[in-house]
Amino acid sequence: xxxxxxxxxxxxxxxxxxxxxxxxxxxxxxxxxxxxxxxxxxxxxxxxxxxxxxxxxxxxxxxxxxxxxxxxxxxxxxxxxxxxxxxxxxxxxxxxxxxxxxxxxxxxxxxxxxxxxxxxxxxxxxxxxxxxxxxxxxxxxxxxxxxxxxxxxxxxxxxxxxxxxxxxxxxxxxxxxxxxxxxxxxxxxxxxxxxxxxxxxxxxxxxxxxxxxxxxxxxxxxxxxxxxxxxxxxxxxxxxxxxxxxxxxxxxxxxxxxxxxxxxxxxxxxxxxxxxxxxxxxxxxxxxxxxxxxxxxxxxxxxxxxxxxxxxxxxxxxxxxxxxxxxxxxx
Amino acid sequence: xxxxxxxxxxxxxxxxxxxxxxxxxxxxxxxxxxxxxxxxxxxxxxxxxxxxxxxxxxxxxxxxxxxxxxxxxxxxxxxxxxxxxxxxxxxxxxxxxxxxxxxxxxxxxxxxxxxxxxxxxxxxxxxxxxxxxxxxxxxxxxxxxxxxxxxxxxxxxxxxxxxxxxxxxxxxxxxxxxxxxxxxxxxxxxxxxxxxxxxxxxxxxxxxxxxxxxxxxxxxxxxxxxxxxxxxxxxxxxxxxxxxxxxxxxxxxxxxxxxxxxxxxxxxxxxxxxxxxxxxxxxxxxxxxxxxxxxxxxxxxxxxxxxxxxxxxxx
Numbered sequence: 203x204x205x206x207x208x209x210x211x212x213x214x215x216x217x218x219x220x221x222x223x224x225x226x227x228x229x230x231x232x233x234x235x236x237x238x239x240x241x242x243x244x245x246x247x248x249x250x251x252x253x254x255x256x257x258x259x260x261x262x263x264x265x266x267x268x269x270x271x272x273x274x275x276x277x278x279x280x281x282x283x284x285x286x287x288x289x290x291x292x293x294x295x296x297x298x299x300x301x302x303x304x305x306x307x308x309x310x311x312x313x314x315x316x317x318x319x320x321x322x323x324x325x326x327x328x329x330x331x332x333x334x335x336x337x338x339x340x341x342x343x344x345x346x347x348x349x350x351x352x353x354x355x356x357x358x359x360x361x362x363x364x365x366x367x368x369x370x371x372x373x374x375x376x377x378x379x380x381x382x383x384x385x386x387x388x389x390x391x392x393x394x395x396x397x398x399x400x401x402x403x404x405x406x407x408x409x410x411x412x413x414x415x416x417x418x419x420x421x422x423x424x425x426x427x428x429x430x431x432x433x434x435x436x437x438x439x440x441x442x443x444x445x446x447x448x449x450x451x452x453x454x455x456x457x458x459x460x461x462x463x464x465x466x467x468x469x470x471x472x473x474x475x476x477x478x479x480x481x482x483x484x485x486x487x488x489x490x491x492x493x494x495x496x497x498x499x500x501x502x503x504x505x506x507x508x509x510x511x512x513x514x515x516x517x518x519x520x521x522x523x524x525x526x527x528x529x530x531x532x533x
Numbered sequence: 534x535x536x537x538x539x540x541x542x543x544x545x546x547x548x549x550x551x552x553x554x555x556x557x558x559x560x561x562x563x564x565x566x567x568x569x570x571x572x573x574x575x576x577x578x579x580x581x582x583x584x585x586x587x588x589x590x591x592x593x594x595x596x597x598x599x600x601x602x603x604x605x606x607x608x609x610x611x612x613x614x615x616x617x618x619x620x621x622x623x624x625x626x627x628x629x630x631x632x633x634x635x636x637x638x639x640x641x642x643x644x645x646x647x648x649x650x651x652x653x654x655x656x657x658x659x660x661x662x663x664x665x666x667x668x669x670x671x672x673x674x675x676x677x678x679x680x681x682x683x684x685x686x687x688x689x690x691x692x693x694x695x696x697x698x699x700x701x702x703x704x705x706x707x708x709x710x711x712x713x714x715x716x717x718x719x720x721x722x723x724x725x726x727x728x729x730x731x732x733x734x735x736x737x738x739x740x741x742x743x744x745x746x747x748x749x750x751x752x753x754x755x756x757x758x759x760x761x762x763x764x765x766x767x768x769x770x771x772x773x774x775x776x777x778x779x780x781x782x783x784x785x786x787x788x789x790x791x792x793x794x795x796x797x798x799x800x801x802x803x804x805x806x807x808x809x810x811x812x813x814x815x816x817x818x819x820x821x822x823x824x825x826x827x828x829x830x831x832x833x834x835x836x837x838x839x840x841x842x843x844x845x846x847x848x
Contacts, residue, residue: 260747264658284755291752298751303744306763308841318752353842369752 209275211236211377211409212257212294217269217279219249219256219433224484226252228433229269231511234377234426239403239410241420241441243456244430247481250413253430254379257411258296259286274376292322295370297399299382301362305354311365312338312350315372322373337368341398360391367399374406381413396423417460421445429453432482432492434508439516447526449518452477452493491521534845537838545831552823553605557598560816566590567812571614588813601816610817613806620814623802624821629703630714631798635787637718642725643776647765649726650733655760657738666734672727677786681720681793688716698795717794721786725779732775736768743767770841777833781826 210233219227227249234240242250256267259278271278274293278286290296298304306314315337316330325333331350338346341364354362363383370378383399384392400423403410412424420427421441428438429452437450448454455477479496482488490507494500499522511519561567568584569576585591589600604611610620649665656662689697695716701709740746741764749759788800799818806814838845 258751260750262742287750287753287755287758290750296751298744298748300744304748306745306749306767307843308766309763321753353846355843356846366748369748 209236209272210234211238211273212411213270213272214253214257215270215272217253217256217267217271219252219261219265219267221265226265226433226484227256230430230433230435231269232428232435232438234409234411236376237407237409238426239412239424241424241427242411242413242430243415243417243420243427245415245456245481247484248430249433250430251381254296254381254411254413257379258290258294259283260290260296288322291318291370291375292373293375294377294379295373295375296379296381297363297366297370297383300386301359301366302354302386304366305362307354310351310353311357311362312352315350315365315369318369318372333372334368337372338365340402341365341368342394343368358391359387360395363387363391363395364398367395367402371402371406371408375408377409377411378403379411379413382415383412384416384419385414417445417457429456432487433484434492434519435511436493436520437516437518438511439513439518443516447516447524449513449516449523449526450493450520451497451499451522451524453518454524455496491519534838537845538835541831541834541838544834545827548827549824552827553602553820554598556816556820556823557601558594560812561594570810570812573810605817605820610821611813613811613814615809615811620817623814624799624818627797627799627802630700630796631787631791631800633710633714634717634721634790634796634798635783637714638721638725638786638790639776639780639783641718641722642729642779645722645726646729646733647772650730651737651760651765653730653734654737654741655757657734665730669727669730669734672723673731675724675727676789677720677724678789678793680724681717681790684716684720685794698793700796713794713796717790717796720793721783721790724786725783728779728782729772729775733768733772736771737764739771740764740768766840770837773833773836773840777830780829784822784826 213233215231217227217230218225230249230253232240242253244250252261252265255261256265257271257273257278259281261267267279269279274289278289278294281289305311312331312334315334316327319325319330319333320327323330335346335350338349343349343361343364349357349361354365357365363386367383380399384395387395396419410423412420414420424441426439427441427444428435429444429450430436431452437444437448437453444453445457448457459476477496482492482495488495489505491497491500491504491509494504497504501522503521507521509519509521511517566581566585567590568581568588572580572584582591589597592600601611608621610624612619613623649669653662653665653669656665685697688695696713697716698713700713703710737760741760743764745767746759746764749763750756754762784800787798788804790796791798791801792804799822803815803818803822806818
């Protein structure tokens with residue numbers, strides 16, 4: 203809210219996340235404009251969560267970053283834990299995957315929300331509590347006044363995640379990072395939580411970085427998407443373009459492995475395609491393109507030289523990109 | 534919470550009951566005839582029978598047990614066979630030494646262990662953390678009497694700051710009483726701390742990797758704030774459990790410390806009475822100590838309920 207208009211909500215340049223032995227993120231760059239929404243997809247181990255934690259300065263012990271993370275006029279990657287802590291929860295915040303383990307089990311949920319408000323705005327306890335109740339009301343939590351006094355284990359998973367979102371959004375951050383916010387929830391409440399998150403983000407004009415392996419969620423909530431594989435962004439662009447006409451074989455594979463009513467069956471008649479092989483472990487990344495061992499189009503060049511992310515609106519990092527419809531027509 | 538307290542109270546009473554039956558029967562099973570033990574091996578059969586009758590030892594065991602329990606509950610711990618002193622009076626006098634010794638030792642141990650253990654956890658993988666872990670390891674290996682002797686040599690003999698042993702009663706001079714307790718408390722506290730530091734360290738390490746500590750940082754706490762405000766509160770649960778378990782250890786420590794520093798405490802009194810075959814005194818005082826240990830663990834359970842809402846509300 204305080205930043206100069208025009209500057210992106212976040213701009214990441216050549217982010218590297220490493221613990222000295224293995225490198226989880228290998229040179230990632232992207233930017234999200236004010237109010238923009240970007241999805242970050244990829245399998246487990248692709249580095250998407252480490253990217254998010256690096257932006258927040260919340261990497262586990264022993265991990266460090268290189269590169270720039272520009273946000274609100276500063277490079278977050280250069281800030282001390284103390285300087286960064288005054289921004290976390292205020293100008294950028296994060297919603298985690300498992301709301302049960304992510305909330306403090308021994309404090310009442312109301313206290314946890316009002317603490318954030320008091321900490322960052324300095325208002326008195328009563329005001330903070332009123333604001334917390336307002337937040338909970340916005341999250342359509344039932345009887346917020348009494349729910350304030352509940353402990354995390356006493357409420358449902360969907361309610362816990364809404365509490366988590368209320369905490370993250372309480373101070374109207376410029377950027378919200380949501381790391382698989384619905385994965386741990388029952389299918390029946392996933393949609394409701396996403397709808398509430400969506401509405402609250404819109405209302406605040408915050409930018410959103412949505413991390414998930416659930417492609418329909420990205421399609422419904424984001425304008426752009428970045429596909430990560432083995433610590434790098436392999437394809438990035440407007441959601442429609444990426445999902446309709448992917449250039450990278452990994453993106454194609456991801457899209458083809460989404461189960462639908464029509465292609466999904468377990469009896470051998472399934473037309474659902476899965477990508478052969480597995481995500482390479484960080485300590486044994488292949489030379490060249492990280493995807494080459496699993497790629498149908500891999501050539502010798504793919505096995506030796508790493509392709510860079512190139513393109514205009516749709517960028518992809520592939521030596522043999524899938525031909526666009528117009529290119530096919532022209533041939 | 535009320536249900537939780539009642540359940541724990543029932544547990545407490547049950548444990549006291551089982552312990553009392555065990556002590557009552559053990560002493561009888563080990564020594565055979567109580568009157569014979571008291572009188573020694575040269576006693577005539579008539580003398581033994583006469584004494585059995587005066588002490589009611591010829592009655593059925595359940596009746597004797599019931600009688601003992603009722604008297605204990607009324608504060609009557611029986612009488613010394615040889616000196617005819619009331620055990621309750623002896624005990625009260627000795628508690629003035631043993632309770633301050635045990636509680637201060639425990640408190641000192643906790644006050645050292647929590648900050649040091651937390652610091653060690655915070656600096657895991659660094660030299661300072663490793664050094665602390667090593668010191669604590671050495672502390673565990675040092676027997677409590679050896680710590681006492683070393684401290685006594687240093688502060689008592691070399692520096693002459695504090696008495697090397699002996700006891701000045703509270704009624705004579707409370708400064709003197711405190712002075713005679715400093716070294717014993719220090720020995721006991723340091724040894725307690727050495728054990729507790731390891732548990733505090735691992736509890737804090739465990740908590741530091743929890744998601745909720747990360748969340749606390751994600752909403753604006755620094756690493757240190759999250760550790761102190763969120764981490765320690767959650768780590769206190771396992772720490773409190775260990776402290777409860779260490780209380781039995783602590784009592785064992787007081788026995789040795791009272792010997793090393795010639796303090797007229799309860800533990801030494803029990804030892805002396807065991808040697809003098811004062812069955813009745815031993816039975817009552819040991820029971821008293823067991824009740825104390827069980828009571829401490831009852832309090833620990835209550836504290837657990839206060840600290841953790843998940844336990845408090847569990848049915």
